[in-house]
Amino acid sequence: MNFNEFVMSNEVPIRLGFFFGIFGIMALWELLSPRRRLHTSKAIRWANNLGLVFFNSFVLRLVFPAAAVGMALFTHEQGWGLFNYIEVPFWLTVVASVVIMDFFIWLQHVMVHAVPVLWRLHRVHHADLDFDVTTGARFHTLEILLSMLIKFAVIMLLGPPVLAVVIFEVVLNATAMFNHANVRLPLSIDRFLRLFVVTPDMHRVHHSIEDDETNSNFGFNLPWWDRLFGTYRDQPRAGHEGMTIGIRTFKEDRWCSWLPGMLVIPFVGKVQDYAINRRQWEVGREQ
Numbered sequence: 001m002n003f004n005e006f007v008m009s010n011e012v013p014i015r016l017g018f019f020f021g022i023f024g025i026m027a028l029w030e031l032l033s034p035r036r037r038l039h040t041s042k043a044i045r046w047a048n049n050l051g052l053v054f055f056n057s058f059v060l061r062l063v064f065p066a067a068a069v070g071m072a073l074f075t076h077e078q079g080w081g082l083f084n085y086i087e088v089p090f091w092l093t094v095v096a097s098v099v100i101m102d103f104f105i106w107l108q109h110v111m112v113h114a115v116p117v118l119w120r121l122h123r124v125h126h127a128d129l130d131f132d133v134t135t136g137a138r139f140h141t142l143e144i145l146l147s148m149l150i151k152f153a154v155i156m157l158l159g160p161p162v163l164a165v166v167i168f169e170v171v172l173n174a175t176a177m178f179n180h181a182n183v184r185l186p187l188s189i190d191r192f193l194r195l196f197v198v199t200p201d202m203h204r205v206h207h208s209i210e211d212d213e214t215n216s217n218f219g220f221n222l223p224w225w226d227r228l229f230g231t232y233r234d235q236p237r238a239g240h241e242g243m244t245i246g247i248r249t250f251k252e253d254r255w256c257s258w259l260p261g262m263l264v265i266p267f268v269g270k271v272q273d274y275a276i277n278r279r280q281w282e283v284g285r286e287q
Contacts, residue, residue: 004073004162011069015170022174026133026181035184035200036241038130040257048259049134055259056144068151072165081159090161097160098168099222104154105172106225108147109218120266121146126214127250127265129257131207136180137173140266175221179203198223205236209244213237 060067066074075081083093112122124140139147155165179198193199198219206217216233219226226232236243246256249269255261 004076011067011166014166015173018170019173019177022177023133026177026183029183030132030181033184034182035204036131036182038132038182040129040253042130042132044253044257045128045130045132046134048257048262049128049138051259052139052141052262053134053137056139056141059141060144060148063145064148064152068148068155068165068169069162071152071155072160072162075156075159076162079159080156082157083161084159094161094164094167097158097164098171100158101151101154101160101164101168102172102220102222103225104150105221106219108150109220110231112143113215113218118143118146123247123250124262124265126207127247127256127262128207129246129251129253130182131180131204131245132182133177133180135207136176136178138262140263142266172221179220194223196223197221201235201240204240204243204245205233207245208236209246209248210237213243 064070076084079085083097088096112118121140121143124143125135125138128135128138160168175197179200180203181200183200185193185199185201190199190201194202198217198221202217202223203219205213208214213233213236216231217226218231223232238244250256250265253261255265255268
């Protein structure tokens with residue numbers, strides 16, 4: 001059995017192992033050193049947020065059985081993509097592939113804030129009334145399917161090694177749980193880590209109820225894209241303990257904390273203007 005066959009045979013155990021391992025570490029850290037006091041029932045939020053995660057995983061496997069790793073293997077066998085046409089050392093191909101795929105995830109995140117119909121899907125992620133490790137995996141099912149299609153397109157164009165896709169998927173899931181976690185980091189450590197990875201304090205700003213703060217800090221893994229493209233914001237105006245998490249138009253538990261409400265959110269209300277255009281601080285502006 002070669003490496004690619006081994007990965008395909010063990011992809012699910014590898015991803016689940018890392019998911020539950022990182023989740024357990026971050027959940028324990030939140031318990032021992034929380035950054036903010038939670039305002040809603042943790043038991044209800046966790047049951048419904050994780051319920052959405054498992055529902056999404058089931059649907060994703062049903063629609064795309066091989067997922068991103070399978071697409072990487074397929075493109076390798078077909079000889080598709082940039083890295084199947086140019087001679088690059090394997091280690092450099094892996095590193096470059098992970099960085100480039102991360103950029104496209106950042107670009108996708110900007111896009112779901114910029115396009116009204118996609119923002120309606122992404123509101124499910126932002127409508128969480130609190131911010132903790134379960135928020136990092138809370139996305140509407142249609143957004144998850146769209147994200148996989150975008151990954152397929154990037155993989156077909158890039159032709160990354162299977163190893164690079166596995167590393168990217170594992171790191172993306174791990175950092176999403178890390179930077180959504182309700183954990184306290186010493187400010188000096190946070191400032192240092194921000195040079196290399198998105199920290200919880202950096203990403204929490206993105207979940208602010210204020211428009212200009214929501215439309216900043218789009219990174220999930222690497223922090224460089226926000227600094228490079230001018231969407232970086234250092235701290236929330238009200239401070240991390242004083243800021244309000246969520247979306248103004250969704251404040252009730254039936255939308256924000258219960259699974260049926262989360263699935264319905266994209267279909268509630270009228271399509272409004274481009275959310276990302278609201279980069280100014282406008283008190284009371286609806287989202």
